[in-house]
Amino acid sequence: MLLSRTARHLTRRARTLSAWAGVPAAPADPIVGLNQTFADDPSTTKVLLGVGAYRDDAGKPYVLPSIREAESRVVNGNPNHEYAAITGDAEFVKLSLEFAYGPDSAPLQEGRVAAAQVLSxxxxxxxxxxxxxxLPRLTGSSQKPVCYMPEPTWGNHAKVFQDAGVEVRRYRYLDSNTKTTLDYEGMKEDLLGAEAGSTILLHACAHNPTGVDPSPDQWRDLSAALKKTDLQLFFDCAYQGFASGDAEADAVALRSFVEDGHQILLCQSYAKNFGLYGERVGALSAVCSSTEEKAALESQLKAIIRPMYSSPPIHGARIVKEVLGDATLRAQWTGECKEMANRIQEMRSLLREGLAEAGSTKDWSHITDQIGMFAYTGLSKEQVQKMRDESAVYCTLDGRISVAGLNRDNVAYVAAAIHAVSK
Ligand SMILES: Cc1ncc(COP(=O)(O)O)c(C=O)c1O
Known part of the structure; x- marks a missing residue:
């Protein structure tokens, strides 16, 4: 097509402007952004207790020996690099479901769990x-998609659901007086009052950021109470094995809901428990009422995944499959996972002792009562900022510390820093 002189001139002029001119910078993720602020801090005694990644007693990233062994078996097997199916590696998915639900779980035995391998x-x-x-469009319902999540919850939860077009609402979780214990009655009241047909997000174990879980009795009570509603329960299981050191024990809550007949949704991550953070290995599943329903739901999952990222990565799933599918390696992993959980537990005790030694007379029992990777200290935003400025100890502004970032060399220093801002 022939362009006039004026049109050619205008096109040249327009090209001198960037296509992205006028795009404002988005706010940094509060947890990931903390890493950069920490890296820029020149302090020689600085401590990072932000990101939830396990560190060994020397403060270094840790690759579990069982995972190293599994990986070398995978690599030595000279596998190809073909695409995985849209829903991933079928054997990996099967082993993942057994890992979470237990191999004897009725919905698994009856082949009515829809599932897919996903990106962590x-x-x-x-x-x-x-x-x-x-779901409302698929089922011809006029229901608005709504998900209730605990207050507080993992910082990314609301963004993930909002980006998918789901309205996010909150239910009470942490006691607003103690700020370190569960408000079980408030939680239950809010859940029973939730809008019919909504989804309820529950942390399967080791609640992030608080480290506070319902007790086994409270889980049982909740399951029975929610059975009388038509709410869709959705378990986020990012720490199976990390809470107690025993992957079976950590699955008890979600298994009891399934035994009670709840048709749960479940997301599993192998980032923390297998230390496969960057490999992006995970599984999702939905308990269905029949094999026909499972097939239909899986086809809908494929319809979502195919245009989103087509199929999941294969390397990490092969490693997990190697561990879960080999009794010896699995036993080794179980021991190593327990060691990680034990080290975190020991750091909780040392932190509490350190606070007492630093002269704190406050009650810090929540530090040892809470479980999992994080402790919710109860420090205010101002105290967190002061601790950052005065001692270069970095944690998120809600007062959450990653206990996995503590070690024998820094725990007394951190205890003194916490005491200095909280006395
Ligand atoms: C509760 C919870 N869910 C999900 C995730 C997601 O982890 P990933 O995507 O690394 O598996 C995390 C990570 O911190 C988490 O704490």
């Missing part, structure tokens, strides 16, 4: 959130 916990949450968003 976050990827699974995103796909499930999209399913929740589509």
């Amino acid at each position: 916990g976050t990827g699974g949450l995103r796909v499930c959130a999209q399913l929740i968003e589509r």
Whole structure:
């Protein structure tokens, strides 16, 4: 097509402007952004207790020996690099479901669990959130897609659901007086009052950021109470094995809901328990009422995944499959997972002792009562900022510390820093 002189001139002029001119910078993720602020801090005694990644007693990233062994078996097997199916590696998915639900679980035995391999916990949450968003259209209902999540919850939860077009609402979780214990009655009241047909997000174990879980009795009571509603329960299981050191024990809550007949949604992540953070290995599943329903739901999951990222990565799933599918390696992993959980527990005790030694007379029992990777200290935003400025100890502004970032060399220093801002 021939352009006039004026049109050619205008096109040249327009090209001198950037296509992205006028795009404002988005706010940094509060947890990931903390890493950069920490890296820029010149202090020689600085401590990072932000990101939830396990560190060994020397403060270094840790690759579990069982995972190293599994990986070398995978690599030595000279596997090809073909695409995985849209729903991933079928054997990996099968082993993952048995890992979470238990091999004897009735819905598994009856072949009525729809599932897919996904991109770790976050990827699974995103796909499930999209399913929740589509469900009213798929079923011809006028229901608005709504998900209730605990207050507080993992910082990314609300964003994942909102990006998928799901309205996010909150239910009470942490006691607003103690700020370190569960407000069980408030939680139950809010859940029973939730809008019919909504989804309820529950942390399967080791609640992030608080480290506070319902007791086994409270879980049982909640399951019975929620059975009388038509709410869709959605378990986010990012720490199986990390809470108690025993993956079976950590699955008890979600298994009891399934035994009670709840048709749960579940997301599993292998980031923390297998130390496969960057490999993005996870699974999602939905308990269905029949094999026909399972087939239909799986086809809808494929319809969501295919245009989103087509199929999941294969390397990490092969490693997990190697561990879960080999009794010896699995036993080794179980021991190593327990060691990680034990080290975190020991750091909780040392931190509490350190606070007493530093002269604190406050009650810090919540530090040893809470479980999992994080402790919710109860420090205010101002105290967190002061601790950062005065001692270069970095944690998130809600007062959450990653206990996995503590070690024998820094725990007394951190205790003194916490005491200095909280006395
Ligand atoms: C509760 C919870 N869910 C999901 C995730 C997602 O983890 P990933 O996407 O790394 O598996 C995390 C990570 O911190 C988490 O704490």
